[in-house]
Amino acid sequence: xxxxxxxxxxxxLIAQRILSKNFFRLFGNVNxxxxxxxxxxxxxxxxxxxxxxxFDDTSNTDEWQKEVYLLxxxxxxxxxYQSVIDVGCGSAYKLVNYLGSYKTLGIEVGETLKWLKxxxxxxxxxxxxxxxxxxxxxxxxxxxxxxxxxxxPDTLLEFIKKIDCKEIILxxxxxxxVAGKNxxxxxxxxxxxxxxxxxxxxxYISKYFVIEEQRIFNDKSVTQVxxxxx
Numbered sequence: 001x002x003x004x005x006x007x008x009x010x011x012x013l014i015a016q017r018i019l020s021k022n023f024f025r026l027f028g029n030v031n032x033x034x035x036x037x038x039x040x041x042x043x044x045x046x047x048x049x050x051x052x053x054x055f056d057d058t059s060n061t062d063e064w065q066k067e068v069y070l071l072x073x074x075x076x077x078x079x080x081y082q083s084v085i086d087v088g089c090g091s092a093y094k095l096v097n098y099l100g101s102y103k104t105l106g107i108e109v110g111e112t113l114k115w116l117k118x119x120x121x122x123x124x125x126x127x128x129x130x131x132x133x134x135x136x137x138x139x140x141x142x143x144x145x146x147x148x149x150x151x152x153p154d155t156l157l158e159f160i161k162k163i164d165c166k167e168i169i170l171x172x173x174x175x176x177x178v179a180g181k182n183x184x185x186x187x188x189x190x191x192x193x194x195x196x197x198x199x200x201x202x203x204y205i206s207k208y209f210v211i212e213e214q215r216i217f218n219d220k221s222v223t224q225v226x227x228x229x230x
Contacts, residue, residue: 010053013190020047024184031184040153040194041204047185048194055149055191057090058115062097067217068144068171068225069094075167075227076102081139087128087160088146092116095142096123105138107131133162141168145223148172148192157208161230168209170226174198177222198224 024031024047031045039048062069076084082103086095089106096104105124108116116125141163147153147170160168175183175195187195196204201224202214209228217223 010190013053014188017049017186017188017190020186021179021183021188025182027184028182040196041200041207042194042196043200045184046194049186049190049192052149052193053190056112058112060091061093064219064221065144065171065223066094067219068142068169068223069098071215071225071227072140072142072169073098075169076140079139079167081166083138084140084142085136085138085163085165087141087143087156088149089116089142092120092123094144096120103138105136128159131159133159134164136162137164139166141165144169144171145173145221148187148189148195151193153204157205161208165230168228168230170205170228171223172196172201173221174201174216174224177216196224202226 029045031047039046042048072084075081076099084095084099084102085105085107086092087107089095089108090112092106095106100123105126106116107126107128109128113125113127116123141160143156143160147156150156173195174197175187176197179188179195185194187193198214198216202211205211205226205228209230211226211228213227215225217225
């Protein structure tokens with residue numbers, strides 16, 4: 001029963017998001033006068049979602065962001081790194097299967113954290129709420145397609161900034177590749193507060209980190225990846 005309600009709620013919210021997107025698209029640049037505040041380096045007039053549905057990633061394997069983790073594995077191998085921390089690791093399938101031979105730590109919240117401890121007891125897991133990033137020391141930090149799920153992404157980047165690391169890999173969907181240049185939000189995905197295009201994301205991340213490279217993978221969600229350092 002609850003599953004049916006959840007499915008109905010999700011479909012209803014998607015329909016609302018689509019109607020809103022089409023409505024705001026009609027206004028085009030007029031949106032800038034309707035909503036002039038610029039948030040997280042996304043263009044003026046973009047409509048951020050006020051709320052989202054919780055997203056359960058535990059049933060997923062490598063359907064999404066596989067290329068991000070293969071890139072991380074390539075960097076780890078080339079630079080002979082030994083440790084990886086995954087902030088918002090979800091089901092951790094990709095972390096365990098592509099990087100499990102290294103020292104790893106996955107950070108998650110709530111029921112997902114409980115699921116990880118039960119299903120992968122041989123690996124290290126940590127609660128986001130209880131973690132002290134200043135005490136964490138890892139070669140590589142991965143934060144793959146998490147930032148779009150966070151109400152205030154500044155808090156996430158501040159968290160990552162405190163981790164003692166050598167390399168940071170951040171990813172998120174590339175908005176314009178999916179929704180077009182005239183998209184003014186909110187995201188069709190009911191689990192996303194907002195989405196960035198490549199330039200916006202680069203400008204936003206550059207406020208926190210030194211960007212070394214930005215790539216766009218033509219995968220299911222058209223994922224953009226930024227490789228950076230503190």
